[in-house]
Amino acid sequence: MSLTTAFIAELIRAANEADRLSPFEISRLLDRSVDTIRDMRRQTGIAGSHRARDVVIDVQVASARARDLSPAETRDVLLHAADIIRTLKILLDGKE
Template sequence: MATAFVSELVLSANQIDQLSTLEMRRLLERAVVTIRDMQGQVSDDTNGEWPDPLAYLRSMAAAVERNNPEAVSQALLDAASMIRMLRIIHDEKE
């Protein structure tokens, strides 16, 4: 599931001009939920790694209409990167 969502985030980031404001917001909000859930699964291993990536993504989602498309695209790519990293940490724990 995480792999498919990462692909969706990257594809959306590369086609940012084709997304509505609502679609951008929903993708960012979904990323926040996914990252929060994954952090809960690997909590001991991610302490201090990111100061608060969720605050950054939440602020981007809340103000998506005020941000330029390039900033939203970068936030989607950042979310994809965070999910990939958390997936690697999770897989190493198993």
């Protein structure tokens, strides 16, 4: 299992246990997601957007608000991050 696949699985597991995560754990997972998405975008040649609707900005805002997120919001943002990373992984695997 690749590190990326393992991280996607970790995000999904965390989403399923969103009510048991501390704000620190949520923020850490989301920050790692931002770093992973940015790195994978660089590798694929997909430029990020500096507009308000860029997924990286959404995840960063959620990370900063980790203390205020409900378990449902936490689950949704973790699953969204996992989905973006999975999509980028598929793109990268297709380039090889």
